[in-house]
Amino acid sequence: MATATTYNKDEIWDLLSEVKDPEIPVLSIIELGIAREVTIDENKVTVRITPTYSGCPAMNAIEKEIEKTLRVNGIQNFEVIKDFSETWTTDWMPEEAKKKLKEYGIAPPGRTEKDDDFLKNIKGSSRVIPCPYCDSTNTELQSEFGSTACKSQYYCHDCDEPFEHFKCI
C-alpha cells in the first residue's frame, strides 16, 4: 500500500487538481484558490484550505472530496486544515481559469476594486460585465445574489440571455 512518503509535494498538488468545486465542475480547488498549501512532515500530509464564502455549502463537500481523493490514493495519514488567516479573494484565480469559466457560460470576475470608500460608493461598482455568450456589453445587473453564494445575476440585452457573473470579491 502506498504511504505518504511515496508522494512528493508536486504529486499531492496533482491529486488535488482532480478535486473540483461541485457547483462549478470546470474549476479545480487549486484554480479557485481554495487549496493554499501542502506540507509533508514525516509521513503526514497536511493540506491547508481557505474557505470561499462563509456560508458556502460546497465547502464541506470539498473538504470531504479532498479526504476521499487522498484516501483512494493510499494516503491514510493526512489532515485538512481550514485556515482563516488569509482572506479568500477572486484575485487568486488565474487567467486560464477565468477563460474556462467563460466557456462554461459564467462571466468571470475582474480584478477587485478598492472599496475603502464603500459608503460613498454604496450604489456599487459601475463596472460593465460582458455577456459570456455574445461578448456584448449591453448587459444589466438583475441581482447581486445568484444560484450560489459566489455569483450574481445579469441579463444580456443583445442576445436576450440571462447569465451569471462570478462576483469579484
Place this chain on the structure above:
Amino acid sequence: MSTATKELTKQEALFEYLIRLADDRLILGHRLSEWCGHGPILEEDIALANISLDYIGHAANLYEYAVEIEGKGRHRDDLVYFRNDPEYKNLKLVELPKGDFGFTIARQFLFSSYSYYLYQLLSDIEDEQFRGMVEKHFKEVKYHLRHSREWVLRLGDGTEESHERIQDAFDDIWTYVGEMFHQDDIDEVLQDEGLAADTASFKSDWKDLVADTLKEATLEVPDWDQFMVEGSRQGLHTEHLGHLLAEMQHLRRSYPDADWE
C-alpha cells in the same frame, strides 16, 4: 495568581463576546431562512436565502472559535442545539418574527449598517484568527448593506402602500435598536486587550447613515430618545425566541446521536 485570574477573565469574556456575535447571526439567519420559498419575487427569494446562509456561516465560524477558546471539548453544534433561550445572548431585534417584506428589509438595513461599522472596527482586532474571520465576513456584510439599503429606498419612495408598510416597520422596530449599543463588563475587559469593538465610537456615524437613508427614502426617522428595550445580552428574550428554538432544535434533541454519515 492575579495574572491567572486576569487571563481566565479574558478567556471567559472572549467566549461570551463570540457567543453574542454568533447568536445574533444564527438567529437572524434562521429568521431569514423562513423566506425561502416565500419571497415576493424569485430574485429576492434567492437573495434572502443567500444572506441567511452567510449569517449561518458567520455564526458557525464564530461558534467554532468560541468552543476552541473555551477549551472544554464542546462542538459548535452543542451550542446551537443544546442551549435554552436564557442561554442565548442575541439581540431581541433579530429574534422578532419575520413580518412582511417591509419589516424584514427594515431590520436587515438596521442590522447590516450596524454590522458594517462593527466589522470595520473588528478588522483591527489583536487576534489573527478572529481577524481573519472578520475580514471575510466584512466583505459579505457590504453586500448585505447595499442590498437592504436599496430596498429601503425602493419601498420608502415607492407606492403609497410600500411607503406606509416600511414606515410602520421602522416605527415598530425602533424600540429594539438601542440595545445594539449597550455595553457591559465583557466589552470593557476585551476593549482593554484590543479584542472588542467600542460600539459607542460609531454610534453617531451609524445614526447619520440611518437618518440620511430614511430621508432619501422619504421616510420619517422615529424618535431616537424613545423607550428602548434591554436585557438581551443577559438572556432576557421575547416569547418569539422559544418558538424559533423549538423549531430549530427539536430534531437534534429528539435524535441526539443521529449522524449524517
